[in-house]
Amino acid sequence: MLNITAAYTDLYQLTMAQVYFKTKPDGTAIFDYYFRRIPFKGGYAIFTGLKNVLEILENLEFSDSDIAYLETHNFEPSFLEYLKKFRFQGSVYSSMEGDVVFPNRPILQVEANIIEAQIVETLLLNLLNFQTLVATKASRIRHSAFNNILLDMGLRRAHATGGYYATRAAFIGGFDSTSNVKAAEDFDIPCSGTMAHSFIQSYGDELEAFRDFARIRPINCVLLVDTYNTLKSGLPNAITVAHEMESRGDRLFGVRLDSGDLAYLAKKTRQLLNDANLEYVKIVASNQLDEYVINSLKEQGAPIDVYGVGTELVTGKPDASLDGVYKLSEYNGDPRIKLSENILKISLPSKKQVFRMLDENGMFYGADAIALASEGAINKMMHPFDRTKNLDLTRFQHEPLLKKVMESGKRLLPIQSTAEIAEYSKSRLTLLPPEYKRFQNPHIYKVGLSPNLKEERDKLIDAHKF
Amino acid sequence: MLNITAAYTDLYQLTMAQVYFKTKPDGTAIFDYYFRRIPFKGGYAIFTGLKNVLEILENLEFSDSDIAYLETHNFEPSFLEYLKKFRFQGSVYSSMEGDVVFPNRPILQVEANIIEAQIVETLLLNLLNFQTLVATKASRIRHSAFNNILLDMGLRRAHATGGYYATRAAFIGGFDSTSNVKAAEDFDIPCSGTMAHSFIQSYGDELEAFRDFARIRPINCVLLVDTYNTLKSGLPNAITVAHEMESRGDRLFGVRLDSGDLAYLAKKTRQLLNDANLEYVKIVASNQLDEYVINSLKEQGAPIDVYGVGTELVTGKPDASLDGVYKLSEYNGDPRIKLSENILKISLPSKKQVFRMLDENGMFYGADAIALASEGAINKMMHPFDRTKNLDLTRFQHEPLLKKVMESGKRLLPIQSTAEIAEYSKSRLTLLPPEYKRFQNPHIYKVGLSPNLKEERDKLIDAHKF
Structure with a gap:
């Protein structure tokens, strides 16, 4: 090493x-x-x-x-x-x-x-x-995101161990937290994360996967809703689990959109969540985001609360x-x-x-x-x-x-x-x-x-x- | 760390x-x-x-x-x-x-x-x-350079410690050697280098700088000729030193072009070197090279023997x-x-x-x-x-x-x-x-x-x- x-x-x-x-x-x-x-x-x-x-x-x-x-x-x-x-x-x-x-x-x-x-x-x-x-890239992304939460999740696409320093620079440039455990530990940066498609796939049954996750990790729980179909499967299941969490005194923190048209899906998601009296559930979005995409999502009025940014941030693209x-x-x-x-x-x-x-x-x-x-x-x-x-x-x-x-x-x-x-x-x-x-x-x-x-x-x- | x-x-x-x-x-x-x-x-x-x-x-x-x-x-x-x-x-x-x-x-x-x-x-x-x-980028650069020597010199523009792994990958993809001492040491890759402008600047007098360098490091000696003026100063001084080396039984390995129009300068340099009976002195070129620039230099018949590649290689641009x-x-x-x-x-x-x-x-x-x-x-x-x-x-x-x-x-x-x-x-x-x-x-x-x-x-x- x-x-x-x-x-x-x-x-x-x-x-x-x-x-x-x-x-x-x-x-x-x-x-x-x-x-x-x-x-x-x-x-x-x-x-x-x-x-x-x-x-x-x-x-x-x-x-x-x-x-x-x-x-x-x-x-x-x-x-x-x-x-x-x-x-x-x-x-x-x-x-x-x-x-x-x-x-x-x-x-x-x-x-x-x-x-x-x-x-x-x-x-x-x-x-x-x-x-x-x-840090300069992060500052630009912060500028585009106004006061929304920004999460660095780029380690997997970073230039090997350069990702360690990328996380530090992203935080200095205005990000709120990182998925990178080692960098968070060594540089004392807030660490956060959601869930991966593999988690849901390992269950086969999406609802059951959500239930187990929400029961065992209820704090800051974010459910990933696009493994099979965002609006027809992921979101209805997340709503079911959010209501179950309420009955236990817990609160679902958010749902995460990781594919498809984020502007369209965020609006539909917000509406479905609100219709289910889940106004407090936040919408997390990820998938090839940068300052321009976030700008565009804002312009379209996409009701996104948290942006997860990876590749574009940690590699300082373009x-x-x-x-x-x-x-x-x-x-x-x-x-x-x-x-x-x-x-x-x-x-x-x-x-x-x-x-x-x-x-x-x-x-x-x-x-x-x-x-x-x-x-x-x-x-x-x-x-x-x-x-x-x-x-x-x-x-x-x-x-x-x-x-x-x-x-x-x-x-x-x-x-x-x-x-x-x-x-x-x-x-x-x-x-x-x-x-x-x-x-x-x-x-x-x-x-x-x-x-x-x-x-x-x-x-x-x-x-x-x- | x-x-x-x-x-x-x-x-x-x-x-x-x-x-x-x-x-x-x-x-x-x-x-x-x-x-x-x-x-x-x-x-x-x-x-x-x-x-x-x-x-x-x-x-x-x-x-x-x-x-x-x-x-x-x-x-x-x-x-x-x-x-x-x-x-x-x-x-x-x-x-x-x-x-x-x-x-x-x-x-x-x-x-x-x-x-x-x-x-x-x-x-x-x-x-x-x-x-x-x-490694894929390196392979493409190798493809463009045919049998010319390829030197990785990208550490200063690499993504922090990711540059360590970049050097390894560049060598696997077809590079001949690297300037990166630590990576060369740990991965057993040939290590090589030339000289920097600062060396010549520290002397003020370019000829004296070349002389000291050639005397103390005569093996694989490459003189950087563009600090003040490539054709009017750097090259004439390098030719003087090359002849002085011959009188001591040494041989100048090469001269390095690091700015200006590389195709034009390489042709002029080859001609001046040959006119001075220095056909064996190689031409090393660097400055924002990638597979396309090397392709173009080849097409123009630029007589370059060694390419030093940095940023474009180690960051895998674009x-x-x-x-x-x-x-x-x-x-x-x-x-x-x-x-x-x-x-x-x-x-x-x-x-x-x-x-x-x-x-x-x-x-x-x-x-x-x-x-x-x-x-x-x-x-x-x-x-x-x-x-x-x-x-x-x-x-x-x-x-x-x-x-x-x-x-x-x-x-x-x-x-x-x-x-x-x-x-x-x-x-x-x-x-x-x-x-x-x-x-x-x-x-x-x-x-x-x-x-x-x-x-x-x-x-x-x-x-x-x-």
Whole structure:
């Protein structure tokens, strides 16, 4: 079984590390983590995965079997000795987990010995990219579902053990509970579930299956009504059992629709339940749901109370990945840049701070300004490439977003529960105006540079121009 | 960190299990694992993940902390006592890992106490769906790349620790090596890598960076040439270093293109390398590659020797999931069925065997016939729903595909290395005619039912009809 050790990396990190080890073992580097494109054609993303990353960094080392394995890969003995003692001893500056974030600004910066900073790159990208993707998807689904209950049930379609982290990210992004027992246990997330078709099939007789289930698991009991025929069999049987439960002082929590036309079936179901004086029985729906299907169900007035979402959530469809990168921005105090034929892919040099602009009501105005970390207050931000565009910042409150969360390899942040992170995320999202949250052509949140940072970047571009 | 225990499941498995425990603790169930739709609009899939599943099943139990957690979820003490002693003691019948498989036929069958069979469902689906998806994607990329070298470098964009299994599946599907050190170590897969832009950026001077790297890591040395300008800087510097290596008796393995128009740059690069008498230096290309991009590069005559593939491979884009399901087909010896308004979703009852038809040359004819396990030879197969279609099977060799791979919770299969599984997969794929492998409208492989199985299924459909 997988144990995340320092060998959870790409081989080239170690190849490069050996060269650093032989030529400049004491170099200090700053790397920026950021992404370039908001997933799902949306207007924002939810930064997720920080706590896991810091926890792993604090304890990261190569196991004995990692070292034995690397001995077979042409590494020098002195470098292998170094790896045996390897610990991450750097500093990390980061946005808070759960915050609303935007492209092309550092979300996290690592400041460390270049060997250490390089070895942890893969791990950081792997955990942050995926969880940020899923939390962002979850946030969109939450947006479409308003106050309805959202249940993550995707483990069976998740990317193997990636599903464990998907559940965590889904909760931070706004889901209420999960079917994933292990993740619920480890991350302290509410756990819930209904029943499967196999349960009813094993009885053959649907009514009997419902009766046994309701008798033995009366709390939060949800009956799955589409094994044979939703309206002609499942629902009449569920109504019978609901009345039997009432006679015992219990209450059926809900019925679950898992196939067919959910809008039509939900309306028919609500009517049949109400006709049977079961107004309190909730309707749970599942089957390839995402934010667009839920939107459509809402538009049609489908009286659904609980949505179970699986595949689309835990795989972050249709994008399935976030394009987060980790770029060197400073080496031994000197600013560094990566050019590209694509102007949008040119990196930003130097250690930086990001300020979020808040309006007079404390709401996000819609602009993050990236400055050199050495700058104090800034009063103007420039468009990264369009010389004609800039924004006066003097009328805003400036919230610094990057905080030191790890120093000398030790966490500085108080350990938060998953629920606390989710709560923080919700509070931040509340500050984002609605035009950034809509699905169709959301408003574009501005990310700009301080005049000093822009000047430094442009100088480096010129120095490397051909 | 995640430890896969029996709590790696959906809560409803345990809820149902408690009801089984109270009402029919000795029931025996057969469940079928199969998928309904071939991913990527392709003509076949590569079944992967079996070894991991069997290894986990053999050692599966609830940890003490799992039990403590479940105590807070309204489970009865007697059932929790049962869970403490839980072990999977069932049998598993399966296609061999790496085999070419098709939709709507059992790929794996579990025969076990119904509680055990139910609890392991999520785990099986989670590991088999994802690895089969990625191995299938890898197989398609292999098809497009012919005999070129294929390198998996997707860990940073993989779904967190799911990337560990993605690497394994990619290798079984036809990749040559991976950048993922941990997966390479644990699954015994060749590991390789190049260098990152950060390495060159840390030097500032590209030529000096190349020199140090080539001197310290001369074996399989690949220089990344696009940090500043591929043709005007990276390549001339790489050529200088290649000649310096020659003077020391070393040889540059390759240069890597990671941006820009790969077809154009590869041609220019080949020409410049050849003009410098460096015909042996290989061209490695990466940047958002998939089977279609590689196809197109081939069509344009791009002289690329090695393809590095990341995101599209490890996330199984654009599908990002395989729709594999696990359906009850028999309970205590009685056949069971799940109906659906969608005729294609109706399940197949009873314990079954699947026969693959081989032609006179031992090639796959293009038909798998599903029969009752109790049947001996079958001489005809029927289309699942179209009464007008059937196929005479008397002229074929019949290869039984489901083998008993686990009995009483113990593995029966000899333990194979990942390389052996990959080799088997390749040998099986060789037997599949090319018309099933093409990307555009591949030929549809027939999956049919024995007359007896069809009769049994239809009887059950009639019995449950409304």
